[in-house]
Amino acid sequence: MDGRARLGVDIGGTFTDVVLEAGGDRWSTKVLTTYAAPEDAIVAGMGRVLAEAGLPASDLAQVIHGTTLATNALIERRGAKTALVTTLGFRDVIEMRTESRFEQYDLNLRLPEPLLPRQLRFTVAERVDAGGGVLVPLDVAEVEAVADRLAEAGVESVAVGLLHAYLRPDHERMVRDVLAARLPEVSVSLSSDVSPQMREYERFNTTIANAYVKPLMASYLGRLRARLAGEGADCPVFLMHSGGGIMSLDDAAAYPVRLVESGPAGGAVFAADVAARHGLDRVLSFDMGGTTAKICLIRDGAPKTARVFEVARSYRFKKGSGMPISIPVIDMVEIGAGGGSLASVDAMGRIQVGPESAGSEPGPACYGRGGTRPGVTDADLVLGKLDPANFAGGTIALDPAASEAALAAHVGDALDLDPLAAAHGVAEVVDETMANAARVHAVENGEDLSGYTMIAFGGAAPLHAGRLAQKLGIDRVLVPPGAGVGSAIGFLRAPFSFEATRSAYMRMSEFDAAAAREVLRALSDEAAGFVRTCDGDARIGTEAKLFMRYVGQGWEIPVELTPALAAAPEAGAILAAFEADYARLFGRTVEGLDVEITVWAVNAATPPAPVVPAGAAPGGGATPEGAARRLFDQAAGAPVDGREVARAALSPGDRVPGPAAIVEAETTVIVPPGYAARAATDGCLDLTREEGA
Numbered sequence: 001m002d003g004r005a006r007l008g009v010d011i012g013g014t015f016t017d018v019v020l021e022a023g024g025d026r027w028s029t030k031v032l033t034t035y036a037a038p039e040d041a042i043v044a045g046m047g048r049v050l051a052e053a054g055l056p057a058s059d060l061a062q063v064i065h066g067t068t069l070a071t072n073a074l075i076e077r078r079g080a081k082t083a084l085v086t087t088l089g090f091r092d093v094i095e096m097r098t099e100s101r102f103e104q105y106d107l108n109l110r111l112p113e114p115l116l117p118r119q120l121r122f123t124v125a126e127r128v129d130a131g132g133g134v135l136v137p138l139d140v141a142e143v144e145a146v147a148d149r150l151a152e153a154g155v156e157s158v159a160v161g162l163l164h165a166y167l168r169p170d171h172e173r174m175v176r177d178v179l180a181a182r183l184p185e186v187s188v189s190l191s192s193d194v195s196p197q198m199r200e201y202e203r204f205n206t207t208i209a210n211a212y213v214k215p216l217m218a219s220y221l222g223r224l225r226a227r228l229a230g231e232g233a234d235c236p237v238f239l240m241h242s243g244g245g246i247m248s249l250d251d252a253a254a255y256p257v258r259l260v261e262s263g264p265a266g267g268a269v270f271a272a273d274v275a276a277r278h279g280l281d282r283v284l285s286f287d288m289g290g291t292t293a294k295i296c297l298i299r300d301g302a303p304k305t306a307r308v309f310e311v312a313r314s315y316r317f318k319k320g321s322g323m324p325i326s327i328p329v330i331d332m333v334e335i336g337a338g339g340g341s342l343a344s345v346d347a348m349g350r351i352q353v354g355p356e357s358a359g360s361e362p363g364p365a366c367y368g369r370g371g372t373r374p375g376v377t378d379a380d381l382v383l384g385k386l387d388p389a390n391f392a393g394g395t396i397a398l399d400p401a402a403s404e405a406a407l408a409a410h411v412g413d414a415l416d417l418d419p420l421a422a423a424h425g426v427a428e429v430v431d432e433t434m435a436n437a438a439r440v441h442a443v444e445n446g447e448d449l450s451g452y453t454m455i456a457f458g459g460a461a462p463l464h465a466g467r468l469a470q471k472l473g474i475d476r477v478l479v480p481p482g483a484g485v486g487s488a489i490g491f492l493r494a495p496f497s498f499e500a501t502r503s504a505y506m507r508m509s510e511f512d513a514a515a516a517r518e519v520l521r522a523l524s525d526e527a528a529g530f531v532r533t534c535d536g537d538a539r540i541g542t543e544a545k546l547f548m549r550y551v552g553q554g555w556e557i558p559v560e561l562t563p564a565l566a567a568a569p570e571a572g573a574i575l576a577a578f579e580a581d582y583a584r585l586f587g588r589t590v591e592g593l594d595v596e597i598t599v600w601a602v603n604a605a606t607p608p609a610p611v612v613p614a615g616a617a618p619g620g621g622a623t624p625e626g627a628a629r630r631l632f633d634q635a636a637g638a639p640v641d642g643r644e645v646a647r648a649a650l651s652p653g654d655r656v657p658g659p660a661a662i663v664e665a666e667t668t669v670i671v672p673p674g675y676a677a678r679a680a681t682d683g684c685l686d687l688t689r690e691e692g693a
Contacts, residue, residue, distance in 0.1 A: 005059045005189070007049075007233075008488035009042050010263050011358050014290020015392075015459060017485035018045030019144035020053055021120040021492055027052045028485045030392050030459065030666055038069060038220065039227045046233065057232035058634035064491040066240035066262035069289075070213045070218060073280045074260070074311050074323065080156040080187070084116055085146060085175055086204065087163040088123040089171035093201050094208065102320030112323060120153065122146050124162075124175070130505075132167035143175050146408035147182040157187040159211035161204040166196035168505045180378060185216045194255060195326045197599055198503040202308055202326040209311075221249055227610045238496075238534060238552055240266050244303060244606055248364075248533045257339035258327055260311060261334075263487050264294040266305040268330045270490030271455040274480045277614040277682060278300045284438065284452045284470065285332075286462035290377075291357040295438045297445055298330035298455075304445065305558075306331035307501065307547070307599070328499040328601070333441040337433050339377040339460040340364055341630040343426045345414040345651065365406035374410050374422075376430050376460065378403035383632040384639070387464045387663060392459075392467045394665075399431035420632070420639075427634055431464055435471040441622050446585060449474060457486030459667050466658070466672040466687060467634050468529050477675075479684035484666025496538060497605035498530035507551070508595040519600050520544055520566055527604035538606045542566070547599035548578045550590050556598055557581055565603075567657065583651025614682035621653025621679065631659045633673055650679040657690075 001254035005022035011033055019028045027049040034040040042065075050057060073079045086093070094114045120234075124143055127136035140192050143672050150158060155437045158179060165172045169192030176188050178415045189211040195203045225237055241250035242261040252259055264287060271285035275298050283298040297304050309329045310322030336355020340363060343353045353376065358364050364375030364390070377612045380386050381403045388398035404419035412422035454477045456465035462479050482489050500523040506512065531540050544566035559578045561569075579589045626643035642659035647669070655678045656662060658671035661686060669685055671677045677685045 002016040004061050005048060005053075005055060006062045006064065006492055007060055007490040008266075009045070009063065009065045009489065010266060010485070010488040011038050011041070011065075011069065011298050012289045012291060012361070012375055012487075013068060013072070013357060014040035014338065016045055017488040018042065018049055019485050019492065020046075020049040020055075022053060022055060022059070025053070025399060026482065026489075028482060028666065030395075030484065030489070032363070032396075033359070035359075035582050037223075039069065039224045042224065043227060043231055046228075046231065051377070059236070060233045060235045062235055063233060063237045064240060064246060065202065065224070065237060066266045066491055067259060068263055068485060070256050073213045073216055073310060074209055075663055077115075079156060079588045080215040081120075081234040081569055082116060082157045082159060082208060082460050083122060083150055083153065083155040084204065084208055086126060086160060086161045087125060087663060088125045090163055090200065091121045091123050091423075092118070094121075094204050096201075098320070100320055103160055112321065113213055115164060115205070115323065117216060120155065122149060126162060126167045126171050127369065128162065128164040128171065128438070130164055130167075132164065134440065137176055138171040140178060140536040141172065143178040144182065147179055150179070150181055150186070154447050155186060156215050157189070157211040158183075158205040159189050159191070161191040161200070161207045163200060164256065165190070165192040166198065166203070169196070170192075176389070184313045187211065187218070189214060192259060197307075197326055197501050198505075202324045205324055206257060206326045209260075210255060213256045214253075217259065221253050225592070226251060238299075239265060240491050240494060241498075242330065242496060243248055243305065243497065243499050243603035244269050244330050244604070246491070246534060247498060247530065249498075251530060251533060257325060260325055260327075261309070261329055261332075263335060264296075264332055265330045266490035266494065267294060267457060268296045268298070268332065268490070268493045270457060270480070270486045271296070272298050272303055273490070273493045273611075274455050274478060275286040275453075276611045278684070279613065280453050282452045284454045284472075284474065286434075286454050286461050287458040288434070288456075288464060289338050289458040290460065291336070291338040291359060293335045293337040293437075293458075293461070294332050295335075295434070295435050296330060297441065297447060304582050305329065307601070310491060311517045326499065328603070330524070332640045333410065333437050335434060335437050337376070337430050339380070340375045341430065343374045343379065343411055343429075345411055349415065351411060351425045351429045353426055353433065359621070364403070366400065366403040367396060368399050368402065368435045372409075374403065374404060374426065375405035376426065378406055378458075379423040379426035380463050382407060382419055383634075383667060384425060384630050385539065385661065386630075387644075387668070393665070397622045403622055420627070424632065424634065424637060427464075427467075431467045431471060431634070432465070435468055438468075438472055453478060455480065457483040457509035459484045462478060462667045462669040464670075466670050466675055469675075469687070469689075470672065477687040479685040479687065482666075483669075484664070493609070495530050495605040495608055496534040497603060498527045499601055500527040500530075501599055503599050504597070506576050506597045511574075513569050513571070516569040520569065520602060523600060523602035523606065527602050531604045531606065535606065541607060542602050542604045544600070544602045546574065546597050547601070550594055551596055552592040552593065614680055614684065618681070621651065623655050623657070624649060626656075626660070629661055630668070632659060635672065652656070652679050652681045654679045
């Protein structure tokens with residue numbers, strides 16, 4: 001071995017995926033997530049893969065980790081007792097929101113409850129104007145009085161969000177210093193550090209979310225580091241962040257809100273790597289695990305990114321119904337549709353699937369761990385997609401009778417369906433839910449999915465990708481090797497990176513090249529400084545972008561700057577870049593309006609590993625016979641005779657026509673009728689629609 005063994009770990013809602021890479025080889029496993037102490041599953045999975053590789057834990061050079069713990073704490077409201085300190089008159093910003101109705105005609109509309117109740121929101125009489133000037137100085141004695149009230153309330157964490165603090169952070173830092181002196185055990189998060197951007201609702205909410213999960217994540221990350229060291233893995237631990245890069249454990253403990261969506265971000269990085277190897281410029285990334293499904297668009301080898309996204313939406317597809325988090329993030333749609341998503345029948349006699357999930361405790365009925373309600377995995381088992389004796393590499397024996405009983409009790413009896421028909425209904429509902437989410441996401445981004453290639457990964461995605469492709473009119477699906485643990489592999493492909501952002505308002509008619517250059521330089525230094533905490537000797541590259549809009553518009557579009565333009569900003573070139581991007585998105589530009597810059601961003605990252613192109617799958621390969629297997633054709637709504645083939649037995653060029661099940665330890669690839677799978681040279685399974693199908 002070359003001494004550079006690396007471990008990727010993804011904690012999901014149902015499974016914890018562990019991948020070990022060393023000396024060009026890879027070992028992986030799936031372990032049920034242990035909610036009370038997530039590090040237990042990590043240690044168990046690490047022990048398995050190290051034993052398979054014949055390596056001691058001391059050979060690990062890096063552990064790269066992604067987790068849903070921060071997301072789950074926000075969704076389930078299991079964070080620390082947190083308070084907000086804000087400017088007098090702005091205490092109710094997080095409750096007033098933007099005053100928009102995300103469901104205009106719902107007379108019984110219920111807005112999501114703010115993360116903090118009103119009695120835990122405190123104010124100080126200070127004021128900074130929109131240009132950064134001090135209108136009302138901060139009174140330290142007033143802050144000290146607020147600190148005493150925080151102590152009486154017994155808060156564990158404090159979010160400080162003052163008006164326009166992104167332009168002048170002095171007042172927030174004064175509050176922090178007073179709190180540090182009077183309440184040294186209380187964690188403090190400043191909006192000028194966490195999210196230095198305009199729009200106080202999003203900024204305050206992001207800072208509160210960071211403060212809310214900070215003690216929890218700091219405790220967990222400290223336990224994890226100690227536990228790994230105790231097992232002999234005394235190596236650096238890094239965290240995957242939501243923007244698709246890796247950050248140090250200390251930075252992750254300070255800014256845990258950046259870990260929200262870290263697991264899905266790893267999956268998008270994994271799909272982008274596969275797309276680059278196959279020379280694909282239009283890809284739909286489809287990641288379906290035990291609890292959720294994630295869909296992301298990848299153009300020209302890079303996932304689409306955003307700077308605001310929502311957690312815990314109360315209405316599944318409705319923007320504005322969730323908690324906005326203003327941080328750099330890979331733009332994707334996430335649906336409560338995974339293997340553990342529970343099925344039921346509503347008052348109107350419709351089958352509903354998710355977002356509630358059985359998770360790993362107790363899990364779907366077929367797990368035999370006390371679950372009695374049917375999940376998507378139960379439907380997949382009854383439809384013949386899963387082998388009950390070889391689920392998760394044979395580590396979990398599935399009980400088909402329990403699945404049938406659960407489907408009958410909770411779906412079939414209410415609709416007068418037998419268990420097979422009930423399973424078909426559940427599978428069709430979850431597949432249509434995912435297809436609809438993909439259509440909405442594509443339309444919102446002005447894309448037509450018919451020319452896209454789907455890359456499917458996650459434990460459940462290969463089971464559903466073929467049917468999803470049929471519904472979306474997609475002719476090609478790639479299932480990479482290691483698909484069942486794709487996000488964990490993605491962690492090992494991600495660069496060290498960090499994106500620094502800042503709001504600095506500037507109209508193009510009053511463009512100040514010197515000020516623009518200074519803002520970009522400062523952001524570049526800040527972002528590179530974070531990356532150097534991960535690897536002080538790394539070569540670091542930077543990419544700059546501006547968020548711009550016409551004066552009078554409410555939201556901006558991102559405009560990427562060339563390296564030359566970032567080094568020497570020039571108004572004419574920046575305006576031309578904005579107009580080109582605006583016309584590409586909306587079909588035309590707007591004459592006679594000035595343009596303004598609201599947010600500046602610089603991403604610093606280590607260079608990506610060279611891409612090794614995957615050769616085309618050779619023709620003329622064999623067609624393995626395989627064992628007979630009864631499958632269910634969802635499109636036809638009837639059982640069909642198919643075959644079962646072991647993925648490990650396929651050689652490059654081998655072809656498996658549908659209907660078929662291609663089995664491996666971590667997942668099963670279902671090839672529907674009308675599609676055929678061919679083994680590619682890099683181990684991918686290439687499913688393509690056959691002519692006339």
